[in-house]
Structure formats: C-alpha cells, structure tokens
Amino acid sequence: MILKGTNIKKYFPIRKGVFLQTAGYVKALEQVDFELNEHETLGVVGESGCGKTTLGRVITLIYSATKGHLAYTTPDHHTSHIDKTINKHDLKRYRRDMQMVFQDPFSSLDPRMTIGDILREPLDIHQIYPNRNERDEYIEYLLSRVGLYPEYAIRYPHEFSGGQRQRISIARAIALKPRAIVCDEPTSALDVSVQSQIINLLQELKEQERMAYFFISHDLDLVHHISDRIMVMYLGSVMEEGSAYEVFNHASHPYTRVLMKSIPHWDPKQRKLGSVHLKGEPPSPINPPKGCPFNTRCPKAYDRCAREMPTLKRLNNHHSVACWLYTD
Amino acid sequence: MSIIQVERLKSHFKTDEGIVKAVDDISFELRDNEILALVGESGCGKSVTVQTIMGLLKCPPAIIEGSIKYLGKELIGMSNKAYQRLRGKEIGMIFQEPMSAFDPLYTVGEQACEAVSVHSKLDKAGIRDKIIAMFNKVGIPEAESRYDEYPHQMSGGMLQRMLIAMTLACDPNVLIADEPTTALDVTIQAQVLNLMRDLQKEFNTSIIFITHDLGVVAELADRIHVMYAGKIVEKAQVVELFDRPKHPYTKGLLASRLKRDLKGQILPFIKGTVPRAFEFPKGCRFHPRCPHAMEICRQRDPEPVVFENGHSCSCWLYASNNNIDGVDKT
Numbered sequence A: 001m002i003l004k005g006t007n008i009k010k011y012f013p014i015r016k017g018v019f020l021q022t023a024g025y026v027k028a029l030e031q032v033d034f035e036l037n038e039h040e041t042l043g044v045v046g047e048s049g050c051g052k053t054t055l056g057r058v059i060t061l062i063y064s065a066t067k068g069h070l071a072y073t074t075p076d077h078h079t080s081h082i083d084k085t086i087n088k089h090d091l092k093r094y095r096r097d098m099q100m101v102f103q104d105p106f107s108s109l110d111p112r113m114t115i116g117d118i119l120r121e122p123l124d125i126h127q128i129y130p131n132r133n134e135r136d137e138y139i140e141y142l143l144s145r146v147g148l149y150p151e152y153a154i155r156y157p158h159e160f161s162g163g164q165r166q167r168i169s170i171a172r173a174i175a176l177k178p179r180a181i182v183c184d185e186p187t188s189a190l191d192v193s194v195q196s197q198i199i200n201l202l203q204e205l206k207e208q209e210r211m212a213y214f215f216i217s218h219d220l221d222l223v224h225h226i227s228d229r230i231m232v233m234y235l236g237s238v239m240e241e242g243s244a245y246e247v248f249n250h251a252s253h254p255y256t257r258v259l260m261k262s263i264p265h266w267d268p269k270q271r272k273l274g275s276v277h278l279k280g281e282p283p284s285p286i287n288p289p290k291g292c293p294f295n296t297r298c299p300k301a302y303d304r305c306a307r308e309m310p311t312l313k314r315l316n317n318h319h320s321v322a323c324w325l326y327t328d
Numbered sequence B: 001m002s003i004i005q006v007e008r009l010k011s012h013f014k015t016d017e018g019i020v021k022a023v024d025d026i027s028f029e030l031r032d033n034e035i036l037a038l039v040g041e042s043g044c045g046k047s048v049t050v051q052t053i054m055g056l057l058k059c060p061p062a063i064i065e066g067s068i069k070y071l072g073k074e075l076i077g078m079s080n081k082a083y084q085r086l087r088g089k090e091i092g093m094i095f096q097e098p099m100s101a102f103d104p105l106y107t108v109g110e111q112a113c114e115a116v117s118v119h120s121k122l123d124k125a126g127i128r129d130k131i132i133a134m135f136n137k138v139g140i141p142e143a144e145s146r147y148d149e150y151p152h153q154m155s156g157g158m159l160q161r162m163l164i165a166m167t168l169a170c171d172p173n174v175l176i177a178d179e180p181t182t183a184l185d186v187t188i189q190a191q192v193l194n195l196m197r198d199l200q201k202e203f204n205t206s207i208i209f210i211t212h213d214l215g216v217v218a219e220l221a222d223r224i225h226v227m228y229a230g231k232i233v234e235k236a237q238v239v240e241l242f243d244r245p246k247h248p249y250t251k252g253l254l255a256s257r258l259k260r261d262l263k264g265q266i267l268p269f270i271k272g273t274v275p276r277a278f279e280f281p282k283g284c285r286f287h288p289r290c291p292h293a294m295e296i297c298r299q300r301d302p303e304p305v306v307f308e309n310g311h312s313c314s315c316w317l318y319a320s321n322n323n324i325d326g327v328d329k330t
Helices: A052-059 A088-097 A115-125 A132-145 A150-154 A162-174 A192-209 A220-226 A244-249 A254-262 A303-307 B046-053 B080-086 B108-119 B124-137 B156-169 B186-203 B214-220 B238-243 B248-255 B295-299
Strands: A003-016 A021-036 A041-045 A067-073 A079-082 A098-101 A180-184 A212-217 A229-234 A237-243 A313-316 A319-321 B002-015 B018-031 B035-039 B062-070 B091-094 B174-178 B206-211 B223-228 B231-237
Touching (some): A041 A220, A098 A162, A115 A150, A115 A162, A132 A162, A162 A192, A192 A220, A192 B248, A229 A244, B018 B206, B018 B223, B046 B206, B124 B156, B186 B214, B223 B248
Parallel strands (some): A041 A229, A098 A180, A180 A212, B035 B206, B091 B174
Antiparallel strands (some): A003 A021, A003 A067, A237 A319, B002 B062
C-alpha cells in the first residue's frame, strides 16, 4: 500500500461581515476513507461538487484536511503520518513521491517559464542531477518520453496546443519518478481526438514506471477504461467502492445506477436517456441533507435514509456500498 | 421543406496573423421539424456558423459571403432592425454557459420578461403568467417564487432550463442550441436532453444542435453534419452516420469512443492536433492527420460526393477518376 486515508474531512469556512466571522461551512468532504495501492489506478468519479477534486488536493497537501489522517508507506515499509508533526525530510519525500497533473493545461504552466525551466525546477528543488549536462539530458529524455521534441525545451507554454501542454504537465509530474500521480480530470479540457492520445500515454507510463494513479474524472466510461478500482462519490461521501468490474457490472448504489444510465450510449437505434428518471439536482454542500446525502433524489429512499447516514458495507471482497438497502 | 437554407457561406475574419477562414464555403439546410446536429472539435467553425445565421458577427472584422435564406428571405446584408424582429421571435438561441447568459443584477423573471415583451403584445402580468407556465413546463420547482430570484441563486441545470423556457416563450420556429449541455453534469445533461426532445415534439420547433459529443448526438439528432477546420466534411442521417461513416475524420472520431469490452487497451486515436484557424493546411484540411492521405489531398480541396439516402462526404477517396484529372495520382 502507498497511501491510506482515514476519516478525511474537509470543511471550508464561509466568512461574512466586517470581522469575517465564520457564518457556516462548505462541507466538501465528510469522513472519506480510501486506500491507494502500489501500481494501481484508483478512479474517483462523481458530479461537480462531490468533493473529488478536494480529495485529490488533500492528498497532494494543497489543502490540509480539517480532520482525519493520511498514512504514507515508503517502499521499505516505513509508515509516516502526514500531519503537522511530520519532519521536513519526510514531507519533502512525500511531496516528491506524490505528483499531480491538473485539469486545465492553460493555467497550470507558468507562462513566463520555458518548458525547460518548468521541468528543471522540481529537479533543482530535490537536487536530483547536480551535474548540469546530465540534468539537461534528462530533460530532453523526459520530453521525448511524453512524445514531444527535445528542442521544445527553449519554448514557452503559449506556443503549444492543449494536448501538448498536458504532455508537458505529465513530463513535469514524472520528472521525480513519483510513486503515485493525482490526475485531476487530465483530459476534460482537450478535444475528443486528442483525449485518447493522452490516455494512451498515461497507460503506457504507468506500466513502464510502475506508478499508481489517483484518477479523478466525471466521465464514467473513461474511469472504467483506466481504473483498477473505482470510488463513486456524492456530496462529500463515498457511495460505492470496488473493483472496476464489480462497480460497472454489479452497480449497487441507486446513485451509481442513475449515473450509468445517464451516460449517452452512442447508438442512435437504442436511445436510452428517456429511461432516466432522476428528479432535482444535488443539494448544496453548505447545507447537506440529514442522513444519506442522496436521499432527497433517490428513487428507493425510505424513512431510515433521511435519519441515519449509512456507512460503507462490504458486499464481497471487491465491492462495498453505503446504502441502507444493503443491510440485513 | 427547408426552413433555413445556407449556400456557399464564408465567414472570414481579418486578424493581425492573417485572414482566418473560420467558416469556409459550407452549404446545408435545416428542414421542418428536425433536429440537425453540427458536430466538430474546437475551432471547426460550428459556433461561428450559427453566429453568422443569427447576425451576431460584426463586419468588419468579419467578412461574410454567400447566402442564408430563412423561409426564402435572404438574411445576409439585412438591416439590424430587421434582424431584431427575427432574433428571438423567429430564431431563438441557447448558449453553452447558462451562468454567463444571464445578467447577475436582474432577477431571472425580469430578464425573461424583457425578452418576451419585445415580441409580444401581452401586458406585464400576462407575460409573467406565460413565463411561469413555461417555467413549470421545463420542470422548475416552485416556478412562481423562482421568478423573483437572481441567477446566482440557481444551479447551472436550472438556469439552462430557464433559458430554454425563456427562448420557447417567444414561440420561435427555429431553436439554435450551442453546446447547451457541455457545462452540465451527466445526470442533469440527461434531464435537459430529454426536455429538449419532448419540447421539440410539442412545439414542432426545428433545432440546430451544436456539440462535440457524439454520444449526445446519437441520443438526440435526426441528421448530422460533421465539421472540421471550417468545412462540412460529411452529412448523413444519424443511424447511417453511426453505421456507415465515410470520412476518415468521422471514422476516427467514432473509433476513439471508449468501449467497455476494450478496457485498458490502447485506444485508437487521430494523430496530431486540430490545426489553428490561421494556419489551415492547403488541399484537404484533414490531410496531415489522415491515415489515407494521397498526393491529391495535399493539393486540392475535395468536393462533396453524394451517396444514397442523402449521405454525402467530401473526401478524395470517394471521388471518381474524372474528377481528379490534371493532378498526379500517387
């Protein structure tokens, strides 16, 4: 195992008035548990506002969790707790081992730095190649790894298309040979014909570098394609979790089923969106409903759902679901 | 019967980097009571096409040539006054970003009311009733009280429904929808697509639907026009296009779909990237990315070749030999 998160909670305070008093909280994450294993892709899927991006940012320490804790296991089976007491050396190591690729390739690269500068920065911080020639050679190697020409090192981000920029982001993420990369919707800003190229590249790098991915996306088909395990989130909670096969072929949570039905089918002879019957929209995370967060829209909700929040319950070794329909 | 007839339309823009041929010589028609989908990636000219139809482009910098006929009446060169009578009343439009289509300083009701009052003889109370009835029709809960709320109090899906309601309240003949569900979540997208299909049946509106998502097209469209780099490369009925795509670009788009049974395998893809608008290649604009490119593709632009069932495709692969006289075939 690489990373284990227990009871992760993240509340963002809403401040109002002259003295910026806390008027309430945006409850982005409510008690999320997850495990990320060696050389595994964990797909995180859900609609906007479900907390998937927040979770990715808690993992990469862009946000610090309000509650809960992250335990990181190094390859030599030493476990360190990623919290405020962590020492500098361990923290630096954690940051090196957990990299990130962001959604928007137009705002995630500094426009004033050349591609070479962008790739050099992490190497300098972690003092990987003290020898300049070796370092520049490695940068050229990185560029060719992601399908770009080494000569691009002297160019600036604005000279590249969205797909090429995302390749640069990927090169930056793999530069430090991380153990895991958090990919936050890495293809949703790209054209359809370019999307597949980036997905193929990510798959290839995963095999060759033996990395793990924490893959965040709203696109179910994509998550199914790339993931070993899948976590379905709704309003800050995990609704269903399991192997990609189980979650797709034996979808158990009513929310997962609705999500699956809502994907367009690409078959004009079998139009199926007419069969989706889901009322309303996700409630606000500032004022989430009591009990199961999905109970206000769930076609199978009963009185217990509005009272108590269900916890993840194991259906079998590869599949868990948080729903009162599955308690006996 | 055709409602809108577009002939050899060109929308070019003068920029510092040269002339951008955003839409270059396209012809198509919108028929009565149909949903026509314009499909393509960013920069293919699909949005510029409908902006030209709506008369939303400023000339200059835009240079517009060709003809757009709405029920036989020429729209190009029409005065702004005449256009104002057409927009909203005859041709309504829904935009991609519901959040930015509304003014944040006015209530949704005021804005809907303003749009309807331009074309309606009803008094204020009458318009209000009409809009609330439309809000109910598109499935807005508590429409009466929502009328007096501001855009920031709504979710994206709700605003998109209100936009649809407000557009349909003017009872237009044609509805142009520019990526209306791209900014929405899948479950909300399904609701909005269902709504559009139901309303189309009820009001007999003809719809031009713009999207890059072939999955959405398969659910909704009657006919599809595939655009690439300012040109329409293929036209077909929806089932025909999915079953028998002809153009290599269409084939590539359809092949890049993620299929469940090919999980984890290498995805087929179209090599290269979409060219930028001021550097479209010579000849067929798809040739640098095309797996079947021939010598002639680099030199001359293909003309559409017509097949049965109104299927047509602009590609040299389907051109008969006498069309390509005088060019080396290699």
